[in-house]
Amino acid sequence: MEAVLDAVPRVLKRHGAGAVTTNRIAEVAGVSIGSLYQYFPDKQTIFNALHERHVEDVKHRMERAVEQCASSTLDEFAACLVEGLVDAHIVEPELHEMVSAAVPASSLGFKEALQMAFERVIPSPEVGTSRPHAGDRMLFVMPHLVESLVHAVPQARPPFTVARAKGEVIRTVLHFLDRP
The missing domain is CATH 1.10.10.60 (Homeodomain-like)
Incomplete structure (x- = not known):
């Protein structure tokens, strides 16, 4: 269906x-x-299915980011992942907002998908593991930043471009990772 x-x-x-x-x-x-x-x-079942579809899309995008950026530094990996996450969420922001409101646990699948991506990459020595809690920090910060961004960018006045928004999220994540 x-x-x-x-x-x-x-x-x-x-x-x-x-x-x-x-x-x-x-x-x-x-x-x-x-x-x-x-x-x-009922309509709730439709929203649940839309949410599951969205989570699968996010998982696939993150898997591609992991494949493309796994041998990168942690900073490059974070930037690559932000690009993919924002791209997955910026498409049809009104639909995303409606489904998020209708599915109370909507962020759970997203957070689990993000956790899986980082678990595949963070233990790898190629990905800047000299920062002991970088993965945990990224897992906490990135979903919240992306979720906030998705809801804020369409309403921003003056308009805030997606490229500029991505840049701000990347800078924020990298700054957060550099903190002790």
Whole structure:
């Protein structure tokens, strides 16, 4: 029922958050309401599935970042990971915000995915392990910074570009890592 999940952002863009109902989702997805309910008994189940899809996307992006940047210094790895995380979250920020609000534990899957990425990389001697708690610090700081960024950038006045926002997050993470 990918069509149902794909319909939610279209409903949101065309009609706004208030119009995201199971009837409207079914209509835009081109399925009957009965078919929708066969797979998704309520709107919350749809949001849960969207959240799971998002977490999988974040996991894949982080795996790619780990593969591309694993032999880098810790600073380069942090920058590479920030790029991937921001890119994963900046797409459809309204949808991300709506799903985050609807799925109370929405950050858990994201944090677990981030933990897995760092566990694969931090023990490696090539990744600047001279900073004993760098991985723990990154695990704490990065999800919170990225989450805040996703919600703040679209509303920033004057407009704050994604490139500038990424740069600020990277500088903040690197500064935080350098603290004793």
